[in-house]
Structure formats: C-alpha cells, structure tokens
C-alpha cells in the first residue's frame with residue numbers, strides 16, 4: 001500500500017516535469033521564431049522603418065501629398081523640371097516610412113544566412129536631389145547591412161551643381177559606402193550601367209532606377225533566388241509611386257513582362273499555366289518572358305558570362321528585351337520575385353533629351369535586338385514598323401558570335417517554351433494584309449485602341465496598321481489585339497487576345513457551304529491572293545479559296561457584322 005502511494009507521487013511529479021518541459025520547449029521555440037522574424041523583418045538601418053518611426057508628416061506611410069490651391073502655379077512650374085511633382089517630393093522626408101505591401105505569406109518566409117552580397121548600381125542624369133537620395137536612403141535603411149556591399153551612383157553627365165560636390169559630401173556621411181562615378185560625356189543608361197558594373201565588388205549587382213523606394217524585406221528574396229541558382233536573374237514587383245502625389249501604390253503580382261510586335265515592353269496578365277506551375281502559390285517567383293529593365297539583380301560573374309549589355313546599343317531602349325531574350329535563350333531564367341517590392345516613380349513624359357532623337361535610337365537598338373535574337377520572327381517587327389528597315393544598325397558580328405559561343409537556343413524555342421502566349425505567334429498561317437480584291441480596300445486597325453471597331457481603308461501595301469496575322473490558334477490578330485465578335489448584331493471589334501478561342505476563333509473552310517458557318521454569316525473572302533510568304537504552311541494551306549467564318553461560344557446567334565459581305569484576300573506586303 002505504502003509502495004503504491006510512493007509510486008503515485010513519483011508518477012505525479014514526473015508528469016508535472018514532463019508538462020513543464022513541454023511548456024518551456026514550446027514557449028522558447030515559439031519565441032525564438034518570433035525574435036528571428038522580428039530581426040529579419042526590421043531593416044538594419046537607422047530605424048526609418050514602418051515600426052519605429054513616427055508616421056506623421058507629408059507622405060509618411062506612402063500617403064499622397066496634396067498641395068494647397070495657392071501652391072498650384074508654382075507646383076506646375078516645378079513639375080516641368082523632372083516631369084514629376086518636385087514640390088511634393090521636397091516636402092517628403094528622405095527616409096519616409098512605407099506600408100508593408102507584401103503578401104501575408106511573404107512576411108514569414110525565412111532565408112538562408114549565407115546569401116550573396118550585392119552592389120546597388122544607380123544611374124542618374126539630372127535627377128532631383130530628393131528622389132535620388134530617397135532611393136539611397138531606402139536601400140540603406142531596408143537592406144540587411146551585411147548583404148549590402150556598397151551603393152554605386154553613376155552620374156551620366158548631369159548638369160546640375162547640387163549633383164556634383166554637394167552630393168559627394170552628403171553620401172560620404174552615410175554608413176554604407178556610396179561611390180559616385182562620373183561619365184565624361186552623356187553616354188546613356190546602357191554604357192553608364194556597364195561602367196557601374198565594372199566598378200562593383202559585390203557578388204550580385206542590383207540595378208535600380210534613380211527615383212525608387214525599396215520596401216521592407218525587398219532584398220533577401222531577390223538574393224535567395226540567385227543563391228539557389230546563379231543563372232537566375234530576378235526583378236522585384238515594381239510598385240507605383242505617383243508622379244503627382246508621391247503616393248505609394250502596391251503593384252500587382254498578377255502581371256508579367258511581355259512585348260508587342262513593335263517590340264515595346266508591355267505588362268500582361270500572368271497566364272494560367274504559370275499559376276498552375278506554382279500550384280497557385282502567389283508568393284513563389286513568376287517566370288517572366290521579359291523584364292521592364294529598370295530594376296533587377298544578377299550574379300556579377302554571370303552578368304559577364306552572358307555578355308552584359310549590347311555595347312553597340314545607344315543611350316536607352318530595347319536593352320531590356322535584349323537581355324531578357326538572351327537570358328532565356330542562353331540557358332538562364334528570368335523571374336519576378338513576388339515577395340520583393342520596390343516602388344518607382346512612373347512618369348507620363350520623359351524629361352531627358354536624347355542626342356539624335358529618341359525614335360532613331362530606339363529603332364536602331366530594336367533592329368540590333370531583332371537581327372541578333374529573333375530569327376525569322378523579326379518580320380513581325382519589320383512589317384508593323386514601316387521604315388524601320390532603313391535604319392542603320394551598325395555591326396552585330398560580335399553579338400552573333402556571342403550567341404554562337406553560348407550555344408543559345410532559337411527564338412522559336414523561346415516562343416514555344418517561355419512565352420507560348422506571346423503576341424508574336426509561334427505558328428501562323430499568314431502575316432500580311434486582308435484585302436477586298438474588288439475595292440482594293442484593306443482591314444485597318446486605324447491605330448485604334450482596344451474595344452474599338454476594326455476599320456477599312458484603302459490598301460497602301462506598307463504594312464503598319466494594315467498588318468494582320470491569321471495564327472495557328474485561329475485568331476486574326478494585329479499586334480496584341482484580336483478580332484472579336486462578342487456583341488450580338490454589333491461590329492467586329494478589336495480586343496486584347498485572350499487565347500481562349502471563343503469569340504476570337506476564326507475558322508476558314510474551303511467548302512463554302514459548310515453547315516457550321518451557315519449559322520454565322522460572317523465571311524471575309526471567296527478569293528485569295530497570296531504571294532510569297534514567310535511561312536511555308538501559309539502557301540500550302542491558303543492557295544485555294546479562303547473563307548473565314550466565326551464560330552463563337554454561342555452558336556445560335558444571328559448577327560450581321562458591319563462588313564457582312566466583304567470580299568478580301570490575304571496578301572503579303574513585306575518587301
């Protein structure tokens with residue numbers, strides 16, 4: 001009996017101890033995590049973060065600055081200097097607080113301790129003091145100190161005095177090394193970045209624009225991807241800083257980079273296949289076909305290996321698509337890291353002057369891009385941009401040599417594997433005009449925008465607005481717009497191509513009395529004129545009479561499009 005009582009006591013005390021242990025274990029392990037999270041969440045800087053700093057004053061927490069009526073005149077005058085609201089910018093603290101705009105799932109991610117260090121390279125030309133230094137302060141305050149090697153400011157021959165001595169003495173006092181490098185003459189973004197990159201010592205180079213603001217936790221997820229695979233090139237989500245009020249607005253993680261036939265960079269919705277690949281987890285990086293160009297991180301040695309930038313390109317423009325195509329075609333990966341947010345002041349007009357004129361420079365750069373990387377798909381660019389083929393693009397032998405040396409894949413591979421929803425179709429039947437052979441009138445997009453009617457105009461045979469492609473997925477598209485018949489009794493309009501067929505599906509059938517298109521009285525042609533073509537499929541399939549008919553989601557409608565009986569032919573116009 002006595003022994004039993006003894007046992008009970010021992011059992012009870014040991015149980016107490018077990019519970020106590022478990023409690024302590026849980027308590028401390030939880031707390032460890034908290035400490036760690038706190039550490040990583042906070043910037044290593046002087047406390048200009050979202051937690052510790054008072055959130056009063058103009059623009060704090062990314063709030064818009066609204067100027068009183070009496071300042072409007074002066075504000076408008078100052079706006080012209082940089083093409084953003086300089087007056088508002090000057091009212092906002094250089095280390096203002098910003099909201100944490102990350103997805104919830106991003107805030108708790110933990111990164112390896114041995115991330116590579118980075119040099120941040122910022123090119124500027126006549127930048128405003130406040131926007132430039134707000135960029136610098138946001139980098140310093142929101143980057144873990146041990147990951148930030150240095151900041152390199154490359155001055156592309158600015159004329160403003162405050163960007164000379166005063167800038168140098170200001171940045172000397174900062175607690176991160178900030179070097180100011182000067183270009184001897186106006187050289188443009190591409191060459192200035194190359195100079196900054198050559199001077200950098202970090203394992204990674206992070207390029208930023210000169211009017212950015214980095215938010216909490218922006219750097220670690222970028223570096224973690226490069227640590228994971230050094231051939232991954234990463235971009236943050238680019239948030240919008242209003243050029244009017246400097247309000248900070250979170251960018252979307254549901255768009256990624258593409259381009260149109262004119263080789264303009266454009267944002268498009270992240271397609272379903274990319275959501276599926278990530279199993280719906282929006283905190284995972286998005287594979288993006290192209291980058292916007294202003295903000296990205298790249299392993300320093302890898303940047304050299306894949307051929308930095310095309311030094312034959314001038315000033316600015318096209319270099320972002322060039323490096324995007326090159327990364328993908330030559331074995332790398334390009335991602336948007338959705339847990340990293342950096343704001344950028346988007347402007348409606350450029351304050352810069354370009355030696356030689358913007359248009360000519362961009363045409364030259366884009367020709368180099370098309371000639372080196374795009375193979376036969378360059379025809380889409382040439383046919384929609386009449387005149388561009390006359391622009392001299394210099395010598396591309398070294399870039400072609402680079403492509404061979406790196407054994408880069410063809411552009412068709414890129415379209416097939418990286419960008420199947422591209423505006424340039426991987427497979428297509430025709431690229432040319434759609435002509436009414438009786439009236440010599442052509443379908444013409446009339447430079448109209450999305451949601452407007454497609455027009456008809458005298459054929460000019462110059463391409464441009466009269467270029468349409470009938471693609472293998474049976475769309476009729478002009479650039480990134482598709483002919484769409486979504487309205488009952490309505491006109492045929494141009495809508496963003498959705499790749500879902502439906503109202504954008506155009507069938508052609510050599511048998512005119514096909515039962516399907518009897519429902520749909522829309523047809524383009526009963527006579528085809530087809531000349532030498534880019535694509536052999538075209539020749540084979542389209543030498544005979546060609547009728548388009550629409551097949552839409554609703555088979556039973558009885559609509560009469562506005563050019564119901566238009567007779568057209570497809571002809572190639574590219575010289």
Ligand SMILES: [Mn+2]
Nearest residue numbers: 209210294345
């Ligand atoms: Mn910019």
